[in-house]
Amino acid sequence: MAQDHSLLGLRLLFSFPLLHLHLLKMAEEAPAAPAAASDFSADQIEDFKEAFGLFDRVGDSQVGYGQVADIMRALGQNPTNKDVAKILGNPSADDLANKRLAFDAFLPMLQQVDVIPKGTLDDYVEGLRVFDKEGNGTVMGAELRIVLGTLGEKMTEPEIDALMSGQEDENGSVHYEAFVKHILSV
Template structure:
Protein backbone atom coordinates (compact mmCIF):
# COMPACT_ATOMS: atom_id res chain seq x y z
CA UNK A 1 0.00 0.00 0.00
CA UNK A 2 1.45 3.37 -1.02
CA UNK A 3 2.05 5.98 1.65
CA UNK A 4 -0.97 8.22 2.07
CA UNK A 5 -3.39 5.53 0.83
CA UNK A 6 -6.22 4.33 3.05
CA UNK A 7 -7.16 0.68 3.44
CA UNK A 8 -10.75 -0.39 2.70
CA UNK A 9 -11.25 -0.91 6.46
CA UNK A 10 -10.02 2.62 7.19
CA UNK A 11 -12.33 4.05 4.53
CA UNK A 12 -15.26 2.13 6.03
CA UNK A 13 -14.41 3.53 9.50
CA UNK A 14 -14.12 7.06 8.09
CA UNK A 15 -17.44 6.67 6.28
CA UNK A 16 -19.12 5.56 9.51
CA UNK A 17 -17.66 8.52 11.41
CA UNK A 18 -18.60 10.87 8.58
CA UNK A 19 -22.20 9.62 8.79
CA UNK A 20 -22.40 10.68 12.43
CA UNK A 21 -22.30 14.31 11.28
CA UNK A 22 -25.00 13.93 8.63
CA UNK A 23 -27.76 15.93 10.34
CA UNK A 24 -30.15 15.81 7.35
CA UNK A 25 -29.88 12.20 6.16
CA UNK A 26 -28.64 13.04 2.65
CA UNK A 27 -25.14 11.50 3.05
CA UNK A 28 -23.56 14.94 3.29
CA UNK A 29 -22.28 17.07 6.13
CA UNK A 30 -22.25 20.83 6.49
CA UNK A 31 -19.09 22.85 6.10
CA UNK A 32 -19.71 24.23 9.58
CA UNK A 33 -18.64 21.16 11.56
CA UNK A 34 -16.45 21.57 14.63
CA UNK A 35 -13.60 21.81 15.09
CA UNK A 36 -12.84 24.35 12.42
CA UNK A 37 -9.31 25.67 12.12
CA UNK A 38 -7.01 27.29 9.59
CA UNK A 39 -6.05 24.00 7.95
CA UNK A 40 -9.66 22.89 7.53
CA UNK A 41 -10.70 26.31 6.21
CA UNK A 42 -7.81 26.20 3.73
CA UNK A 43 -8.81 22.73 2.51
CA UNK A 44 -12.40 23.95 2.09
CA UNK A 45 -11.09 26.85 -0.03
CA UNK A 46 -11.47 29.54 2.66
CA UNK A 47 -15.27 29.53 2.55
CA UNK A 48 -17.31 32.61 3.37
CA UNK A 49 -19.36 32.65 6.59
CA UNK A 50 -22.43 32.06 4.42
CA UNK A 51 -20.80 29.01 2.79
CA UNK A 52 -19.78 27.68 6.21
CA UNK A 53 -23.35 28.00 7.41
CA UNK A 54 -25.01 26.51 4.33
CA UNK A 55 -22.71 24.42 2.12
CA UNK A 56 -22.53 20.66 2.42
CA UNK A 57 -19.99 18.07 1.28
CA UNK A 58 -20.45 14.38 0.46
CA UNK A 59 -18.10 11.56 1.49
CA UNK A 60 -16.48 11.23 -1.94
CA UNK A 61 -15.45 14.91 -1.82
CA UNK A 62 -14.46 14.60 1.85
CA UNK A 63 -12.03 11.68 1.45
CA UNK A 64 -9.41 13.65 -0.56
CA UNK A 65 -9.66 16.40 2.08
CA UNK A 66 -9.00 13.80 4.77
CA UNK A 67 -5.97 12.55 2.83
CA UNK A 68 -4.59 16.09 2.72
CA UNK A 69 -5.06 16.54 6.47
CA UNK A 70 -3.62 13.09 7.18
CA UNK A 71 -0.55 13.95 5.10
CA UNK A 72 0.26 17.08 7.09
CA UNK A 73 3.13 16.92 9.59
CA UNK A 74 2.09 15.91 13.07
CA UNK A 75 3.80 16.39 16.39
CA UNK A 76 5.42 13.40 18.03
CA UNK A 77 4.66 12.09 21.51
CA UNK A 78 7.92 13.68 22.66
CA UNK A 79 6.92 17.06 21.17
CA UNK A 80 3.68 17.09 23.15
CA UNK A 81 5.32 15.87 26.36
CA UNK A 82 7.98 18.56 26.04
CA UNK A 83 5.26 21.17 25.54
CA UNK A 84 3.55 20.14 28.78
CA UNK A 85 6.84 19.83 30.70
CA UNK A 86 6.92 23.65 30.72
CA UNK A 87 3.99 23.53 33.17
CA UNK A 88 5.65 20.93 35.43
CA UNK A 89 6.73 23.31 38.16
CA UNK A 90 7.94 20.59 40.55
CA UNK A 91 9.69 18.48 37.90
CA UNK A 92 7.78 15.38 39.00
CA UNK A 93 6.05 14.47 35.73
CA UNK A 94 2.73 16.09 36.62
CA UNK A 95 0.86 19.29 35.87
CA UNK A 96 -2.11 20.66 37.76
CA UNK A 97 -5.37 19.65 36.10
CA UNK A 98 -6.80 23.14 36.64
CA UNK A 99 -3.84 24.69 34.83
CA UNK A 100 -4.11 22.17 31.98
CA UNK A 101 -7.81 23.06 31.60
CA UNK A 102 -6.91 26.75 31.26
CA UNK A 103 -4.27 25.94 28.64
CA UNK A 104 -6.72 23.83 26.62
CA UNK A 105 -9.34 26.59 26.75
CA UNK A 106 -7.08 29.51 25.89
CA UNK A 107 -4.07 28.46 23.78
CA UNK A 108 -3.82 27.22 20.21
CA UNK A 109 -6.95 25.49 18.95
CA UNK A 110 -9.16 26.50 21.85
CA UNK A 111 -11.39 23.74 23.21
CA UNK A 112 -14.88 24.16 24.64
CA UNK A 113 -15.68 23.28 28.25
CA UNK A 114 -17.51 20.04 27.29
CA UNK A 115 -14.58 19.00 25.05
CA UNK A 116 -12.13 19.66 27.88
CA UNK A 117 -14.24 17.73 30.39
CA UNK A 118 -14.49 14.75 28.02
CA UNK A 119 -10.71 14.81 27.52
CA UNK A 120 -9.89 15.20 31.22
CA UNK A 121 -12.26 12.52 32.55
CA UNK A 122 -10.27 10.07 34.66
CA UNK A 123 -6.95 11.84 34.06
CA UNK A 124 -6.50 13.62 37.42
CA UNK A 125 -5.16 11.91 40.52
CA UNK A 126 -6.45 12.52 44.07
CA UNK A 127 -4.39 15.74 44.25
CA UNK A 128 -5.82 17.19 41.04
CA UNK A 129 -2.59 16.49 39.15
CA UNK A 130 -2.26 14.96 35.69
CA UNK A 131 0.66 12.70 34.75
CA UNK A 132 1.24 14.38 31.42
CA UNK A 133 3.28 11.66 29.71
CA UNK A 134 0.45 9.14 30.22
CA UNK A 135 -2.06 11.85 29.29
CA UNK A 136 -0.34 12.51 25.94
CA UNK A 137 -0.05 8.81 25.16
CA UNK A 138 -3.73 8.33 26.01
CA UNK A 139 -4.81 11.16 23.72
CA UNK A 140 -2.68 9.98 20.81
CA UNK A 141 -3.94 6.40 21.16
CA UNK A 142 -7.61 7.38 20.78
Template sequence: MHSHTEFTPDQIEDFKEAFGLFDRVGDSQVAYNQVADIMRALGQNPTNKSVNKILGNPSADDLANKRLNFDAFLPMLKEVDAQPKGTYDDYVEGLRVFDKEGNGTVMGAELRIVLSTLGEKMNEQEIDALMAGQEDENGSVHYEAFVKHIMSV
Protein backbone atom coordinates (compact mmCIF):
# COMPACT_ATOMS: atom_id res chain seq x y z
CA MET A 1 0.00 0.00 0.00
CA HIS A 2 1.61 3.28 -0.99
CA SER A 3 0.97 5.94 1.57
CA HIS A 4 0.92 8.94 -0.72
CA THR A 5 -1.84 8.94 -3.27
CA GLU A 6 -1.97 11.12 -6.31
CA PHE A 7 -5.37 10.88 -7.91
CA THR A 8 -5.53 10.93 -11.70
CA PRO A 9 -7.56 13.67 -13.43
CA ASP A 10 -10.07 10.96 -14.41
CA GLN A 11 -10.48 9.86 -10.82
CA ILE A 12 -10.94 13.45 -9.73
CA GLU A 13 -13.66 13.91 -12.37
CA ASP A 14 -15.41 10.81 -11.04
CA PHE A 15 -15.06 11.91 -7.42
CA LYS A 16 -16.56 15.24 -8.42
CA GLU A 17 -19.51 13.48 -10.02
CA ALA A 18 -20.10 11.36 -6.91
CA PHE A 19 -19.66 14.45 -4.72
CA GLY A 20 -22.33 16.14 -6.82
CA LEU A 21 -24.81 13.36 -6.04
CA PHE A 22 -24.74 14.50 -2.41
CA ASP A 23 -25.29 18.16 -3.16
CA ARG A 24 -28.92 18.55 -2.10
CA VAL A 25 -28.95 22.34 -2.39
CA GLY A 26 -27.39 22.89 -5.79
CA ASP A 27 -24.58 25.15 -4.58
CA SER A 28 -21.85 22.59 -5.42
CA GLN A 29 -21.22 22.07 -1.73
CA VAL A 30 -22.13 19.36 0.75
CA ALA A 31 -22.82 19.48 4.46
CA TYR A 32 -20.03 18.53 6.86
CA ASN A 33 -22.20 15.67 8.10
CA GLN A 34 -22.25 14.17 4.58
CA VAL A 35 -18.47 13.97 4.21
CA ALA A 36 -18.12 10.53 5.85
CA ASP A 37 -20.93 9.14 3.67
CA ILE A 38 -19.35 10.48 0.49
CA MET A 39 -16.01 8.96 1.43
CA ARG A 40 -17.68 5.62 2.08
CA ALA A 41 -19.50 5.86 -1.23
CA LEU A 42 -16.07 6.34 -2.85
CA GLY A 43 -14.89 3.07 -1.32
CA GLN A 44 -13.09 4.55 1.65
CA ASN A 45 -13.74 3.39 5.18
CA PRO A 46 -13.08 6.24 7.56
CA THR A 47 -14.48 6.16 11.08
CA ASN A 48 -16.70 9.11 11.90
CA LYS A 49 -14.08 10.05 14.43
CA SER A 50 -11.30 10.29 11.85
CA VAL A 51 -13.54 12.30 9.52
CA ASN A 52 -14.40 14.73 12.32
CA LYS A 53 -10.70 15.07 13.01
CA ILE A 54 -10.02 15.91 9.35
CA LEU A 55 -12.88 18.43 9.48
CA GLY A 56 -11.26 20.04 12.52
CA ASN A 57 -13.60 18.50 15.13
CA PRO A 58 -16.67 20.58 14.29
CA SER A 59 -19.54 20.99 16.77
CA ALA A 60 -22.83 19.18 16.12
CA ASP A 61 -24.18 22.50 14.94
CA ASP A 62 -21.31 22.97 12.48
CA LEU A 63 -21.69 19.38 11.26
CA ALA A 64 -25.30 20.05 10.35
CA ASN A 65 -24.90 23.57 8.98
CA LYS A 66 -21.40 24.09 7.64
CA ARG A 67 -20.79 23.23 4.00
CA LEU A 68 -17.68 22.64 1.95
CA ASN A 69 -16.89 22.51 -1.73
CA PHE A 70 -15.11 19.87 -3.75
CA ASP A 71 -11.73 21.61 -3.58
CA ALA A 72 -11.85 21.47 0.20
CA PHE A 73 -13.07 17.87 0.12
CA LEU A 74 -10.34 16.43 -2.13
CA PRO A 75 -7.39 16.82 0.29
CA MET A 76 -9.56 15.23 2.99
CA LEU A 77 -10.24 12.31 0.69
CA LYS A 78 -6.49 11.95 0.07
CA GLU A 79 -5.85 11.85 3.78
CA VAL A 80 -8.42 9.09 4.23
CA ASP A 81 -7.19 7.24 1.15
CA ALA A 82 -3.81 6.88 2.81
CA GLN A 83 -5.44 4.89 5.60
CA PRO A 84 -5.98 1.11 5.40
CA LYS A 85 -8.73 -0.09 3.07
CA GLY A 86 -12.12 -1.56 3.78
CA THR A 87 -13.75 -4.95 4.04
CA TYR A 88 -16.98 -6.47 2.74
CA ASP A 89 -19.07 -4.69 5.40
CA ASP A 90 -17.52 -1.36 4.54
CA TYR A 91 -18.45 -1.67 0.89
CA VAL A 92 -21.98 -2.67 1.80
CA GLU A 93 -22.18 0.35 4.11
CA GLY A 94 -20.83 2.56 1.35
CA LEU A 95 -23.49 1.38 -1.09
CA ARG A 96 -26.26 1.56 1.49
CA VAL A 97 -25.90 5.34 1.26
CA PHE A 98 -27.42 5.09 -2.22
CA ASP A 99 -30.24 2.78 -1.12
CA LYS A 100 -32.96 5.43 -1.23
CA GLU A 101 -35.86 3.03 -0.54
CA GLY A 102 -34.01 1.11 2.16
CA ASN A 103 -34.85 -2.13 0.37
CA GLY A 104 -31.38 -3.50 -0.23
CA THR A 105 -31.06 -2.31 -3.81
CA VAL A 106 -29.34 0.59 -5.55
CA MET A 107 -29.82 1.85 -9.07
CA GLY A 108 -27.39 0.28 -11.50
CA ALA A 109 -26.57 3.73 -12.87
CA GLU A 110 -25.47 5.00 -9.46
CA LEU A 111 -23.57 1.80 -8.83
CA ARG A 112 -21.63 2.36 -12.06
CA ILE A 113 -20.56 5.81 -10.88
CA VAL A 114 -19.46 4.37 -7.55
CA LEU A 115 -17.55 1.54 -9.23
CA SER A 116 -15.70 3.91 -11.50
CA THR A 117 -14.51 5.82 -8.41
CA LEU A 118 -13.55 2.95 -6.10
CA GLY A 119 -9.88 2.53 -5.21
CA GLU A 120 -8.98 0.32 -8.15
CA LYS A 121 -10.44 2.47 -10.89
CA MET A 122 -12.33 0.33 -13.39
CA ASN A 123 -12.89 1.05 -17.04
CA GLU A 124 -16.23 0.64 -18.77
CA GLN A 125 -15.58 -2.91 -20.00
CA GLU A 126 -14.63 -4.08 -16.52
CA ILE A 127 -17.71 -2.47 -15.04
CA ASP A 128 -19.92 -4.01 -17.74
CA ALA A 129 -18.45 -7.43 -17.00
CA LEU A 130 -18.98 -6.97 -13.29
CA MET A 131 -22.54 -5.68 -13.74
CA ALA A 132 -23.55 -8.43 -16.19
CA GLY A 133 -26.64 -10.18 -14.87
CA GLN A 134 -26.66 -8.10 -11.68
CA GLU A 135 -29.40 -5.64 -12.60
CA ASP A 136 -33.06 -6.60 -12.35
CA GLU A 137 -35.74 -5.52 -14.82
CA ASN A 138 -35.97 -2.12 -13.08
CA GLY A 139 -32.24 -1.48 -13.34
CA SER A 140 -31.76 -2.10 -9.62
CA VAL A 141 -28.96 -4.13 -8.08
CA HIS A 142 -29.06 -6.03 -4.80
CA TYR A 143 -25.86 -4.61 -3.45
CA GLU A 144 -25.07 -7.12 -0.69
CA ALA A 145 -25.06 -9.94 -3.23
CA PHE A 146 -23.18 -7.68 -5.60
CA VAL A 147 -20.40 -6.96 -3.09
CA LYS A 148 -20.04 -10.70 -2.41
CA HIS A 149 -19.78 -11.14 -6.19
CA ILE A 150 -17.06 -8.47 -6.48
CA MET A 151 -15.03 -9.79 -3.60
CA SER A 152 -15.08 -13.30 -4.99
CA VAL A 153 -13.80 -12.16 -8.39
Protein backbone atom coordinates (compact mmCIF):
# COMPACT_ATOMS: atom_id res chain seq x y z
CA MET A 1 0.00 0.00 0.00
CA ALA A 2 2.84 2.40 0.78
CA GLN A 3 4.23 1.74 -2.68
CA ASP A 4 0.89 2.75 -4.26
CA HIS A 5 1.05 5.99 -2.28
CA SER A 6 4.58 6.60 -3.58
CA LEU A 7 3.51 5.92 -7.14
CA LEU A 8 0.58 8.30 -6.79
CA GLY A 9 2.94 10.93 -5.41
CA LEU A 10 5.29 10.39 -8.35
CA ARG A 11 2.47 10.65 -10.87
CA LEU A 12 1.27 13.82 -9.22
CA LEU A 13 4.77 15.25 -9.04
CA PHE A 14 5.52 14.62 -12.69
CA SER A 15 2.22 16.13 -13.78
CA PHE A 16 2.31 18.94 -11.26
CA PRO A 17 4.69 21.58 -12.67
CA LEU A 18 2.90 22.00 -15.98
CA LEU A 19 -0.50 21.56 -14.36
CA HIS A 20 0.38 24.16 -11.75
CA LEU A 21 1.49 26.64 -14.45
CA HIS A 22 -1.66 25.88 -16.45
CA LEU A 23 -3.88 26.46 -13.40
CA LEU A 24 -2.10 29.73 -12.65
CA LYS A 25 -2.70 30.86 -16.23
CA MET A 26 -6.37 29.86 -15.98
CA ALA A 27 -6.68 31.73 -12.67
CA GLU A 28 -5.28 34.89 -14.27
CA GLU A 29 -7.77 34.60 -17.14
CA ALA A 30 -10.74 33.77 -14.89
CA PRO A 31 -13.46 36.36 -14.34
CA ALA A 32 -13.41 38.30 -11.07
CA ALA A 33 -16.43 36.45 -9.71
CA PRO A 34 -15.44 32.79 -9.58
CA ALA A 35 -17.83 30.18 -10.88
CA ALA A 36 -18.78 27.13 -8.86
CA ALA A 37 -16.02 24.53 -8.68
CA SER A 38 -17.79 22.15 -11.06
CA ASP A 39 -18.73 24.79 -13.65
CA PHE A 40 -16.62 25.23 -16.76
CA SER A 41 -16.63 28.28 -19.02
CA ALA A 42 -17.88 28.02 -22.59
CA ASP A 43 -14.29 28.40 -23.84
CA GLN A 44 -13.12 25.58 -21.57
CA ILE A 45 -15.92 23.32 -22.77
CA GLU A 46 -14.97 24.00 -26.39
CA ASP A 47 -11.33 23.17 -25.59
CA PHE A 48 -12.43 19.99 -23.83
CA LYS A 49 -14.63 19.03 -26.78
CA GLU A 50 -11.76 19.57 -29.20
CA ALA A 51 -9.40 17.43 -27.10
CA PHE A 52 -12.11 14.78 -26.73
CA GLY A 53 -12.43 14.67 -30.52
CA LEU A 54 -8.73 13.91 -30.88
CA PHE A 55 -9.33 10.60 -29.08
CA ASP A 56 -12.20 9.60 -31.39
CA ARG A 57 -10.57 6.88 -33.48
CA VAL A 58 -13.75 5.72 -35.18
CA GLY A 59 -15.28 9.02 -36.26
CA ASP A 60 -18.56 8.59 -34.39
CA SER A 61 -17.97 11.49 -31.95
CA GLN A 62 -17.42 8.98 -29.15
CA VAL A 63 -14.43 7.54 -27.33
CA GLY A 64 -13.81 4.18 -25.74
CA TYR A 65 -14.23 3.74 -22.00
CA GLY A 66 -10.59 2.71 -21.86
CA GLN A 67 -9.58 6.18 -23.13
CA VAL A 68 -11.47 8.24 -20.53
CA ALA A 69 -8.60 8.39 -18.02
CA ASP A 70 -6.15 9.41 -20.76
CA ILE A 71 -8.46 12.20 -21.94
CA MET A 72 -8.90 13.49 -18.40
CA ARG A 73 -5.14 13.54 -17.92
CA ALA A 74 -4.66 15.28 -21.26
CA LEU A 75 -7.05 17.94 -19.98
CA GLY A 76 -4.91 18.61 -16.91
CA GLN A 77 -6.63 16.36 -14.41
CA ASN A 78 -4.84 13.57 -12.59
CA PRO A 79 -7.43 11.01 -11.57
CA THR A 80 -6.39 7.61 -10.33
CA ASN A 81 -7.55 4.62 -12.34
CA LYS A 82 -9.73 3.75 -9.35
CA ASP A 83 -11.41 7.19 -9.50
CA VAL A 84 -12.10 6.79 -13.22
CA ALA A 85 -13.45 3.27 -12.78
CA LYS A 86 -15.80 4.52 -10.07
CA ILE A 87 -17.00 7.41 -12.24
CA LEU A 88 -17.58 5.00 -15.15
CA GLY A 89 -19.61 2.70 -12.87
CA ASN A 90 -16.87 0.09 -12.33
CA PRO A 91 -16.96 -1.31 -15.88
CA SER A 92 -15.77 -4.80 -16.71
CA ALA A 93 -12.68 -5.38 -18.84
CA ASP A 94 -15.01 -6.09 -21.74
CA ASP A 95 -16.81 -2.77 -21.19
CA LEU A 96 -13.48 -0.92 -21.08
CA ALA A 97 -12.52 -2.46 -24.39
CA ASN A 98 -15.85 -2.11 -26.19
CA LYS A 99 -18.17 0.52 -24.69
CA ARG A 100 -18.10 4.02 -26.08
CA LEU A 101 -18.97 7.36 -24.57
CA ALA A 102 -20.21 10.64 -26.10
CA PHE A 103 -18.90 14.05 -25.03
CA ASP A 104 -22.20 14.98 -23.35
CA ALA A 105 -21.78 11.98 -21.04
CA PHE A 106 -18.05 12.67 -20.56
CA LEU A 107 -18.34 16.30 -19.40
CA PRO A 108 -20.17 15.52 -16.12
CA MET A 109 -17.51 12.87 -15.44
CA LEU A 110 -14.79 15.47 -15.98
CA GLN A 111 -16.60 17.75 -13.54
CA GLN A 112 -16.56 14.97 -10.93
CA VAL A 113 -12.81 14.55 -11.37
CA ASP A 114 -12.26 18.31 -11.24
CA VAL A 115 -13.56 18.47 -7.66
CA ILE A 116 -11.48 15.54 -6.38
CA PRO A 117 -8.90 16.93 -3.95
CA LYS A 118 -5.49 17.36 -5.55
CA GLY A 119 -2.15 16.19 -4.17
CA THR A 120 -0.75 17.63 -0.98
CA LEU A 121 2.73 18.72 0.00
CA ASP A 122 3.22 15.32 1.63
CA ASP A 123 2.22 13.50 -1.57
CA TYR A 124 4.81 15.37 -3.61
CA VAL A 125 7.54 15.02 -0.98
CA GLU A 126 6.82 11.29 -0.75
CA GLY A 127 7.13 11.03 -4.53
CA LEU A 128 10.57 12.64 -4.48
CA ARG A 129 11.70 10.63 -1.47
CA VAL A 130 11.95 7.64 -3.84
CA PHE A 131 14.98 9.37 -5.42
CA ASP A 132 16.64 10.16 -2.07
CA LYS A 133 19.28 7.42 -2.13
CA GLU A 134 21.08 8.61 1.00
CA GLY A 135 17.98 9.39 3.03
CA ASN A 136 19.23 12.91 3.77
CA GLY A 137 16.35 14.94 2.30
CA THR A 138 18.08 15.67 -1.00
CA VAL A 139 18.08 14.39 -4.54
CA MET A 140 20.65 15.04 -7.22
CA GLY A 141 19.61 18.01 -9.35
CA ALA A 142 20.83 16.28 -12.51
CA GLU A 143 18.66 13.26 -11.77
CA LEU A 144 15.65 15.47 -11.05
CA ARG A 145 16.21 17.29 -14.35
CA ILE A 146 16.22 13.96 -16.21
CA VAL A 147 13.04 12.85 -14.48
CA LEU A 148 11.26 16.14 -15.21
CA GLY A 149 12.26 15.93 -18.87
CA THR A 150 11.44 12.29 -19.48
CA LEU A 151 8.60 11.10 -17.21
CA GLY A 152 4.97 12.10 -16.87
CA GLU A 153 4.22 15.53 -18.31
CA LYS A 154 7.57 15.98 -20.03
CA MET A 155 8.98 19.44 -19.49
CA THR A 156 11.17 21.34 -21.94
CA GLU A 157 14.71 22.41 -21.03
CA PRO A 158 13.71 26.07 -20.55
CA GLU A 159 10.81 25.01 -18.28
CA ILE A 160 13.13 22.79 -16.25
CA ASP A 161 15.74 25.56 -15.99
CA ALA A 162 13.10 28.02 -14.76
CA LEU A 163 11.76 25.53 -12.23
CA MET A 164 15.20 24.52 -10.95
CA SER A 165 16.61 28.07 -10.82
CA GLY A 166 18.21 28.60 -7.40
CA GLN A 167 17.19 25.17 -6.10
CA GLU A 168 20.53 23.32 -6.34
CA ASP A 169 23.16 23.67 -3.62
CA GLU A 170 26.93 23.80 -4.21
CA ASN A 171 27.00 19.99 -4.53
CA GLY A 172 24.28 19.91 -7.20
CA SER A 173 21.73 18.55 -4.71
CA VAL A 174 18.16 19.73 -4.26
CA HIS A 175 16.45 19.74 -0.87
CA TYR A 176 13.22 18.30 -2.15
CA GLU A 177 10.87 19.40 0.63
CA ALA A 178 11.93 23.03 0.12
CA PHE A 179 11.70 22.48 -3.64
CA VAL A 180 8.09 21.28 -3.37
CA LYS A 181 7.19 24.18 -1.04
CA HIS A 182 8.70 26.55 -3.60
CA ILE A 183 6.63 25.06 -6.42
CA LEU A 184 3.43 25.18 -4.38
CA SER A 185 4.03 28.82 -3.47
CA VAL A 186 4.53 30.01 -7.06
